[in-house]
Amino acid sequence: MSLLEIKNLHVSVVGKEILKGVDLTINAGEVHAIMGPNGTGKSTLSNVIAGREGYEVTQGSVTFDGKDVFAMAADERARAGIFLAFQYPVEIPGVTTSAFLKTAINAKRRAEGKTEIDAMEFLKLVKAKTKALGMADDMIKRMLNVGFSGGEKKRAEVLQMTLLEPKLAILDETDSGLDIDALKIVSEGVNALRAPTRGFLVITHYQRLLDYIVPDFVHVLAGGKVVASGGKELAKELEATGYAKYQGAAA
Amino acid sequence: MKSPGILDHAFGAAYAKRLGGLPGAATTALDALRQRARVTLGTDGLPGPKLEEWRFTPLRGLAKIPFIPAASAEDIEVSDVPLSVPKIAGAARIVLVNGVYRPDLSDQDFSGVSVSPLSTKNVDGRELLGHLATPSAAPLVALNTAYMAEGIALHVHGAAKPIHLVSIGASGAEPAAFHPRVLIVAEANSSLTLIETHVGLPGQPYFSNPVTEIVLGSGAAVRRYVEVAEDADAFHLATTAVAVAENATFEAFHLGLGGALVRQETHVAFAGTDATVKLHGAYALSGKSHHDFTTVIDHHVPSCKSNQIFKGVVADDAHGVYQGRIHVARDAQKTDARQLHKALFLNRGPKVDCKPELEIYADDVQCAHGAATGEIDPDHLFYLLSRGIDPERARNLLVEGFLADAVNEISDETVRDVFVGQIAGWLKKRGVQS
Ligand SMILES: Nc1ncnc2c1ncn2[C@@H]1O[C@H](COP(=O)(O)OP(=O)(O)OP(=O)(O)O)[C@@H](O)[C@H]1O
Numbered sequence: 001m002s003l004l005e006i007k008n009l010h011v012s013v014v015g016k017e018i019l020k021g022v023d024l025t026i027n028a029g030e031v032h033a034i035m036g037p038n039g040t041g042k043s044t045l046s047n048v049i050a051g052r053e054g055y056e057v058t059q060g061s062v063t064f065d066g067k068d069v070f071a072m073a074a075d076e077r078a079r080a081g082i083f084l085a086f087q088y089p090v091e092i093p094g095v096t097t098s099a100f101l102k103t104a105i106n107a108k109r110r111a112e113g114k115t116e117i118d119a120m121e122f123l124k125l126v127k128a129k130t131k132a133l134g135m136a137d138d139m140i141k142r143m144l145n146v147g148f149s150g151g152e153k154k155r156a157e158v159l160q161m162t163l164l165e166p167k168l169a170i171l172d173e174t175d176s177g178l179d180i181d182a183l184k185i186v187s188e189g190v191n192a193l194r195a196p197t198r199g200f201l202v203i204t205h206y207q208r209l210l211d212y213i214v215p216d217f218v219h220v221l222a223g224g225k226v227v228a229s230g231g232k233e234l235a236k237e238l239e240a241t242g243y244a245k246y247q248g249a250a251a
Numbered sequence: 252m253k254s255p256g257i258l259d260h261a262f263g264a265a266y267a268k269r270l271g272g273l274p275g276a277a278t279t280a281l282d283a284l285r286q287r288a289r290v291t292l293g294t295d296g297l298p299g300p301k302l303e304e305w306r307f308t309p310l311r312g313l314a315k316i317p318f319i320p321a322a323s324a325e326d327i328e329v330s331d332v333p334l335s336v337p338k339i340a341g342a343a344r345i346v347l348v349n350g351v352y353r354p355d356l357s358d359q360d361f362s363g364v365s366v367s368p369l370s371t372k373n374v375d376g377r378e379l380l381g382h383l384a385t386p387s388a389a390p391l392v393a394l395n396t397a398y399m400a401e402g403i404a405l406h407v408h409g410a411a412k413p414i415h416l417v418s419i420g421a422s423g424a425e426p427a428a429f430h431p432r433v434l435i436v437a438e439a440n441s442s443l444t445l446i447e448t449h450v451g452l453p454g455q456p457y458f459s460n461p462v463t464e465i466v467l468g469s470g471a472a473v474r475r476y477v478e479v480a481e482d483a484d485a486f487h488l489a490t491t492a493v494a495v496a497e498n499a500t501f502e503a504f505h506l507g508l509g510g511a512l513v514r515q516e517t518h519v520a521f522a523g524t525d526a527t528v529k530l531h532g533a534y535a536l537s538g539k540s541h542h543d544f545t546t547v548i549d550h551h552v553p554s555c556k557s558n559q560i561f562k563g564v565v566a567d568d569a570h571g572v573y574q575g576r577i578h579v580a581r582d583a584q585k586t587d588a589r590q591l592h593k594a595l596f597l598n599r600g601p602k603v604d605c606k607p608e609l610e611i612y613a614d615d616v617q618c619a620h621g622a623a624t625g626e627i628d629p630d631h632l633f634y635l636l637s638r639g640i641d642p643e644r645a646r647n648l649l650v651e652g653f654l655a656d657a658v659n660e661i662s663d664e665t666v667r668d669v670f671v672g673q674i675a676g677w678l679k680k681r682g683v684q685s
């Protein structure tokens with residue numbers, strides 16, 4: 001059974017069809033990269049998998065671990081092991097990062113029948129992970145994402161991923177906004193999580209990221225469909241040629 | 252002459268008669284004060300809906316109830332402090348039941364402050380009663396002054412140990428009313444942290460009508476943190492009048508969590524330059540609860556600062572009101588006066604009224620006010636859900652986060668934690684739905 005199976009997925013946003021029959025299968029242990037022109041539906045695809053409202057699925061199916069994703073609420077999907085690192089993480093004033101992280105960790109632990117994490121253990125865990133990602137440890141005292149720089153927000157997304165240890169991690173342009181050093185550090189964080197039981201869907205515009213997080217498969221999403229799939233060399237080819245030939249193919 | 256639109260009410264001659272002799276009757280000054288207030292009450296009565304200051308908070312429901320003086324009811328027994336009253340570490344507790352001091356439920360280990368129940372003979376500073384809260388200006392103050400029987404006077408000499416004043420309201424077979432009076436005199440450079448918890452027992456509605464007068468000497472620092480979590484059927488109309496001398500700091504926080512009809516009205520007058528007032532509040536209302544926060548800040552003198560941040564969440568059919576008046580006199584140059592009110596709707600039923608009034612006659616001042624209402628941002632909610640947090644916890648986190656701007660203004664960490672806990676308790680009890 002595949003970890004994630006997307007079949008003939010059609011999705012509309014405010015009446016306009018964005019995804020027009022996406023097929024994609026991710027097995028545990030695999031890293032898939034999706035590239036494609038702006039506005040082609042990459043974030044739409046990740047949001048639909050994560051359960052954001054405002055999208056109308058008109059056809060097709062998505063299963064996760066064999067279960068119908070659309071039958072689960074967003075929070076259930078997350079507890080089942082789906083994680084989306086947002087392209088644009090929202091700022092939430094008033095909620096401290098530490099309260100948020102603790103609540104999220106405990107939601108997962110409760111679902112697994114474990115007791116809540118104790119305060120000391122939590123602090124130790126977060127300290128170790130923030131250090132590994134090159135983040136200041138007092139950042140968890142700040143309001144969630146509020147005033148974080150673009151790169152800090154992306155690191156914070158990866159921090160959440162490493163704390164929640166999902167089965168499927170979708171990284172929506174996690175590399176954009178990161179400086180060269182941060183790109184390396186964040187990639188190491190992702191690579192450390194690579195495991196035979198875990199799958200990744202990495203959305204990016206830049207081949208550079210894929211030098212660090214080496215994908216098993218690369219797909220081109222254009223015109224609402226996967227129009228080409230290949231190995232990591234496809235990313236190199238795209239870097240040289242652009243999307244011109246695929247945009248014709250999709251229309 | 253009766254003002255237009257006033258309401259008939261239960262607080263007439265029969266009420267006064269049932270009350271019997273009032274303590275301190277021998278003190279002529281006190282009795283004269285009461286007599287004058289009774290005249291004002293007789294002519295002005297309770298404010299009706301046509302009175303601008305009471306437009307958003309109608310007292311018709313209150314006026315219809317045949318209240319008796321709580322002191323005259325013999326069937327009320329309160330032998331314990333309700334469990335909902337938080338313990339404040341390091342604070343000495345003073346308990347009032349229906350406004351009457353209860354030594355058996357109170358602590359005695361005060362320091363830096365002399366505490367005297369108003370009914371005792373030699374009340375330290377009693378001559379100051381009625382100087383700030385004047386009946387003619389405020390009908391609820393007139394009601395309190397006419398019938399004030401009990402209460403507490405706090406005379407602060409130095410760095411006082413914090414005091415936790417607990418007010419418990421209760422009725423017997425008949426609805427009962429009480430009119431406690433609190434007088435706080437903080438000498439120059441003294442300091443006091445006062446926490447107040449206003450709760451009550453279910454049953455017949457009760458009516459708490461406290462008046463608090465606070466005089467801050469030069470350089471004094473008073474912090475007052477009030478939680479009103481009255482019974483769902485109870486009335487609570489509180490008036491506070493504060494005078495702040497030069498270089499003094501008054502910090503107040505008013506938390507509204509429960510009660511059928513609640514008003515926390517505060518009047519602040521700056522009496523000396525370079526003084527600072529922080530007057531903040533938060534409310535979380537459900538059911539049919541109505542809470543009104545009314546503030547009047549008078550900048551008569553130059554170089555004073557006042558800041559107000561009020562934030563509230565409303566659900567069901569609740570009604571929140573914020574009215575903030577700032578008056579800056581012509582001579583009050585270099586005034587810095589700010590106010591902000593924001594409300595969050597948890598569903599479509601509740602109502603919020605906000606009325607800022609800025610009267611500015613000085614030219615070299617900084618004044619700002621802001622107001623906004625909204626709902627929980629679906630993007631914020633989705634972010635939390637996408638991390639596996641269930642909808643109820645996610646909403647609670649966002650509500651607490653919304654109120655945090657105001658609550659974080661509480662400078663006393665112990666009290667801030669307690670108030671955060673009280674809000675969390677409210678959310679838990681309610682189990683916020685969409
Ligand atoms: N709420 C919305 N209302 C209207 N249009 C929307 C909405 N959400 C998405 N769209 C449209 O759907 C299309 C796909 O958007 P999406 O964000 O999925 O693109 P993307 O492939 O992630 O692009 P980028 O590479 O720029 O991040 C765009 O044309 C976008 O304008």
Ligand SMILES: [Mg+2]
Pocket residue numbers: 042043044087172173
């Ligand atoms: Mg995108």
